[in-house]
Amino acid sequence: MGDIVEDETSFYSNAEDYWKEVPPTVDGMLGGYGSISNIDINGSKAFLKKFIREGEGKTGSGCALDCGAGIGRITKRLLLPLFQTVDLVDVTKEFLDKARSYLGEDGKRVENYFCCGLQDFVPETGRYDVIWIQWVIGHLTDDHLVDFLRRCQKGLRPNGLVIIKDNVSYEGIVPDEVDSSVCRDLEIVRRLVGRAGLRIIHEEQQMNFPKEIYQVHMLALR
Template sequence: MTSEVVENEFEFYSKAEKYWKDVPATVDGMLGGYGHISSIDINSSRKFLQRFLRDGPNRTGTTRALDCGAGIGRITKRLLLPLFKTVDMVDVTEDFLTKAKSYLGEEGRRVRNYFCCGLQDFSPEPNSYDVIWIQWVIALPCRPAAQRHRGHQGQHGSGGGDHGRCGQQRLPGPGRGP
């Protein structure tokens, strides 16, 4: 039974990786053909997130955020970079992370790391993020990965609501060599 579960999990993530490799590296591609809802989504997400960033005893920090299933950086660019000093991005598709470097423009300098791996293989250091943003991708059956990411936020960190795999690998950011 255990080997069957592992094989099915491996098969699931392999299929997910293959699927995302065929998706165009565009906002429309990241949203499965629903690019026209991007602004509505960003505005709603900003309102949600700002509730945690207000002053108060349980205020979330604004130093570092993680964008899970980051794709080309739609959330990083329009939601996280305006609110946080630095952002790390993790995505299964190397082409998306490569495209993100141009899509993000000048603000992309504040992206510290581009991690190319599936969330099931990603284990950030404890307390390394004020916010871990997991949106759209959380609908996929990747719950064990989401559970692992709990506790990797700071004391008052929070997590918010695109994928699957390529061995954890840090890609060089702008101005950084391999």
């Protein structure tokens, strides 16, 4: 991917500039596709519930981390209903400020709002049952993604999971000049996960999204 991202600094700063101009709304978070939010959340919930149960080898429901959280759409609809506490991390301060009101009463169970790019973020060791990374890996270079996933692994509790949910391209790496990101094909994502020392324990495609957008896949990693 090095040849696609020629200048790492501007790759990140252009993305930050792009998101600063995006309205802090559900529609803004979903690039104008606010209408798919319910389908997205329901697909994620069905996926996540396969792992979170009491009992041997199951993932706990104590604390989750929402990566690239924006205004907290996923925290509000998916994570707070399933976990006792949630932390949010996002590079855009305005989104995190908005999250405080958007999350409403349940927002009291959010312990931390981290304003930080994922390339620099270090999850606290052994803190999280689930680290949820949705629609944000395209904003990381390959090396930074691998390093971030390694740090995530250290941030997990026993039986914890890292979950990636993201667009996948049909082939190779497709750059997006508008928001300064890339879309990788599934094989490349799998390879980067492997490089990070994680294995995919379950993988599914999100169904019922509009035909004109990228396919979206969910990968559960340990």
